[in-house]
Amino acid sequence: MPTLGEVLPRLLQDMGIDTVFGIPGVHTVELYRGLPATKLRHITPRHEQGAGFMADGYARVSGRPAACFIISGPGMTNITTAMGQAYADSIPMLVISSVLNRDEIGRGEGRLHELKDQSATAEGVAAWSHTVMSPADLPAVLNRAAATFNSARPRPVHIELPLDVIVAEAGDLQLGPSVPCRPAPDAAAIGRAADMLRGAKRPLMIVGGGASGAPEAIRRLADILGAPVVPTINAKGILPPDHPLLIGSLLPQPPVLDELAAADVVLAIGTELGETDTLLMGGYPQIDGALIRIDIEAEQLTRNAAPTLGIVSDAGAAATALAEALKGPALHDGASRADRLRRAALEDVDPAYAAHGRILTRLAGEFPGLIVAGDSTQPVYGANMTYDAPQPRSYFNSSTGFGTLGYGLPAASGAKLACPDRPVVSLIGDGAFQFTLPELATAVELGLPLPILLWNNQGYGEIKTYMAERQIPQIGVDIYTPDFQAITKGFGANAVKADSLDALIMALKTAFAADGPTVIELDDAKARTW
Structure with missing residues (x-):
């Protein structure tokens, strides 16, 4: 008899999911047993937060949820930031995690990856969280998740599977009937x-x-x-x-x-x-x-x-x-x-903000179908006001909703996986880039022709300006700036600098034809005058 962990990938495929982001751990390895029997694509990020951001970017451009396989404890606390961003912006995401054996939950015995109340932790950044206490319950829970994604306000859903339930015999589990229709107006x-x-x-x-x-x-x-x-x-x-x-x-x-x-x-x-x-x-x-x-x-x-x-x-x-x-x-x-x-x-828009919009407008004209996945960074704030995207689901960033940093790179990777035939760029600042820099290795591993527009202002420039305007000492914002060209090449990615808009366009043409990601470093002081 197949176990629940072995059956789960087939059920995910049956509900329309085609991509899983996850880092295998001792508590989740049984979820991988049935993967080869499906057409599910598994992507290994370098951090669970990266897994969540990738699933977010994937859903933003496709309108379809991806799944994340997450270990109990630290895996769940790592992904909650990404879930919070998706929750704030109404983005679907299916997070499936392990949890302790049923008779160990909540006992505080110091078990590996034990969290005081994992479901409650996840529920704060999810539409809902459910602990599956029996294999027979899983189809109904997945049907409920599908209804949330397709018929209600889409947000992350968390399903946790106790370790003893993952390895329990599951039989021939099947999903129920189709999900409810979306609500129609009175x-x-x-x-x-x-x-x-x-x-x-x-x-x-x-x-x-x-x-x-x-x-x-x-x-x-x-x-x-x-x-x-x-x-x-x-x-x-x-x-x-x-x-x-x-x-x-x-x-x-x-x-x-x-x-x-x-x-x-x-x-x-x-x-x-x-x-x-x-x-x-x-x-x-x-x-x-x-x-x-x-x-x-x-x-x-x-x-x-x-x-x-x-x-x-x-x-x-x-x-x-x-x-x-x-x-x-x-x-x-x-x-x-x-x-x-x-x-x-537009008359009294900050000139730098106007420049940010002009840059993206030019890029959208040069590269039809362009998708821009942005972070919380100065050019994104400017483009939020002054850039008009040519089509929906082609411009998004983490300055909305939760407002996290480090989103732009993994979210762009997820978007590229969802739309491989469209040009995708990440727009991120030098401070935010250091939050999720290891996800560059994931893009290299996947061979994604993904340009990362690295807006370098030598620190947390927007916060520094904010502090100065309020006569607050600018403490903690002038951070050490590493050699991004050397770091990028160390990851096996391409690295260039662009000192003009025409140079940026030429660099992008090369990057879109490359067999891996390219970090294109832009100097803030120069780029804001383009």
Whole structure:
């Protein structure tokens, strides 16, 4: 009879997962016994945090979850940071870990990898955590995970398997019927929303990452409504850069904030309206008019901004229904309004931030289909406001939500694994690069033609500026800067420096054709003038 550990890979394949990120350990080796009998691809990162970031990047560009095999104890505490980033940004991820034998859990006997309450630790950064106490229970738990990923707000799910359950006889376990459909909007609520929008004189749309899977529906609705559109960072690309209704991710700029306050009806779809979502750090948008919010999670409609009308629904389904209810000639000619707002908002943008947007815009033009996986670093902060991605799921970073460092390299690797035929770059600072530098070895091992744009400002430049502006002594931000060219070559990767935008483009052309990753080092002082 096959064991649970042996059956698990087949069940994962049956639920649509094709990639597993994991580092085998004595508590998880039995999960690997059945891998050769499946088509699952196993990727070995150099740290469990890297495994989680890779799974995050994989899901962001593909819309599909990957799995992580994680040992109990330190493996779980290592991956919780990555789970926290995915949780904050509503990214699906299936984390499967071992845990002590059933009769040892919670006893504090000093067992190997023992954690006081592993499930509770994981649950703080997961949609939910479940301990499988019998092999027969596993299919139902996996079905529940699939329902979370496909029919609810997608977030990490943690399933822990006691050591004695992993090796228990499992028999012929099968997954249940198909997962539930995504929630559709209430017809009466759509009718009421349509009436409110028909009567609007000055409507405005805010679109979030929850709508990234339905760009056509959002574009059709925007065109029918004729209202200017503000995408959040994770919604970039839903409207292409040349769309006449696109303002851009410029909500923190005074002209856009004034317009938001003046709008008589605001339609917000798939967005938390939180501070990292809108870039309004330390506050929330002021909305004086009527607010229609559409979100897949009912509880979210009670947070940050109370709606006049809240609709629980999949973003695409609601946008489609609302466009159908409003169909006809465009209700407003919002193009001139959007253009005026965009121009006014860009007038007082920091010149360095404007440079960051120009650089990525040029790269996107040179390399069609470009995916940018960014970290929490200065050029990312600038591009968050001033770069308009050509398509959805092609620009993302860790400055949103949890705001972790070290994300950019492993997340880009995960994105490249998910989309091998598209150009992918990592955009990361020299400080953040040192958080997950060993994942360069993973990219070398996999032969990923992955350029890493290393923005070198000799330390934690953004925090140093933040401290200086507040007259705080700049302590701990001028860190030792190693020789990244030598380190990169030591890992077996390629390393170059680029001192102009044209040189960067030439370096990228070479890097995309290489048989492994390339670190392209950019000097902050020079690059911000490009």
